[in-house]
Amino acid sequence: MAEPMYKQIAEDLRKKIETGELAPGGQLPTELDLRESYNASRNTIRDAIKRLISSGYVETRPGQGTFVLRNIDPFVTTLSRDKDSGLGGGEGASYLSEVSKQHRTPEVGPVRVEMQLARPEIAARLRVPTDTQVVSRHQERFIDGTPWSLQTSFYPMELVTSGRATRLLLAEDITEGTATYLEGATGRKQVGYRDWITARTPDENEQKFFGLPHDSTVFEIFRTAFDQSGVPTRVTVTVFPADRNQFIVNVGTLPDPEYDAR
Amino acid sequence: MAEPMYKQIAEDLRKKIETGELAPGGQLPTELDLRESYNASRNTIRDAIKRLISSGYVETRPGQGTFVLRNIDPFVTTLSRDKDSGLGGGEGASYLSEVSKQHRTPEVGPVRVEMQLARPEIAARLRVPTDTQVVSRHQERFIDGTPWSLQTSFYPMELVTSGRATRLLLAEDITEGTATYLEGATGRKQVGYRDWITARTPDENEQKFFGLPHDSTVFEIFRTAFDQSGVPTRVTVTVFPADRNQFIVNVGTLPDPEYDAR
DNA sequence: GCAAATTTGTTCGTATGTATT
């Protein structure tokens, strides 16, 4: 026996899921049933199920059972457009209309405004010293009622201390978009941005908000926006669960943005 | 006790790793030692270590012990440039020079050329029927000796059956870049591309090649390149382990591409 | 609304196998 028993059992169950013998949303036999089917101990069955969980096939609900995960229809965020250089996809203001275009229902939570000390990742991108005070605007975002992303934008404090962009301090949406608002209020026009895409495991807050297991994966995207002088005006950090989000980057001249096969 | 013991032990060990009390590359006490330190059974200790493994903090080596993972210096791939619309980052030909720019040593394996039946994901992007024959060019790529990515490009068969781009069939590098070669050989100029970014768990091949645990994460990026008529000339699928790869997308006008803080 | 039954979660003990030194 090359492969240990728990891997064989996991593989067998995986096949039954792939072939549809165990349908999405359906329930697996209980641990005690599987224990008899496979002639193994309950712990071995549990090891097999743990494998299926971390591979993203099933979930267990205490007191209920083990269930095949439904295939989530992923949401696709476009990080770059070719036409409108300037503002891009996935951001606060454009979020609502962009999601609607994909025939899905977006919602956003209230904006939470805080003064914070910039941690190194943020400070370096905003080109301010670490632990400088910055304005933080945080928002939860949902699609069709499902938690979809967490977004936090950081702005240099001088934007508000100078008295020019004080609406950043109000805990309310800036419906025309912060890029547009900042251009009118400060004359600093957003002419470009750079996205830095990473993946990591979710922290405790993110696990709770998204309902993710501790060993799942989230995308973390740092967007640094620059004004016409090449000075960063803003850093936006957005966290997306990897199981329900995908991204598109368009470069050069392209045919119409058909959302074709996945 | 709200939290179960194995989570508390994992959390305690995690803190010791975060504070540097357990240094990167260093060895944890053996399971039997930890069993005494924490007054728990060996199974409970193992549950705690499993948590640390799936959170990416440690690895176990049978017969040796449990070790704190060294922080990998991630490689950053730029998916879009503002200047040169056309060819972009992370691709076959430009790979070697691009990696060298980051003061790291790139290597590539031999090109493996195959005729394949296009699976649906590929066929839809190339706009050919599923199971149509396509040319597949596959290559392994390394940085500083570490397996870094697996890349497979798919080309419509007509490019070679028409006798115009027969070098695609040769199992050798096309040093000037396939985009340049195809333009000369067929007159089809690459004027843009679209990247589709997803994350998933690695398959068995990928686990073996990259040395990844079965529950880790890889990025999978589908790049569809288009010619001046808006027709796809190529689909390139690249798989990157998420623990050692990050991506940048540039949009609009930007200051010099300083590779600043992470 | 409560008690019982069901199902998964945690913890222990033990034995044996496999990889490395």
Next chain:
DNA sequence: CAATACATACGAACAAATTTG
């Protein structure tokens, strides 16, 4: 070959969450 350390597997008991009667 022996010692060490992790991997697999079994059995058992009790806890916690949920559903059922």
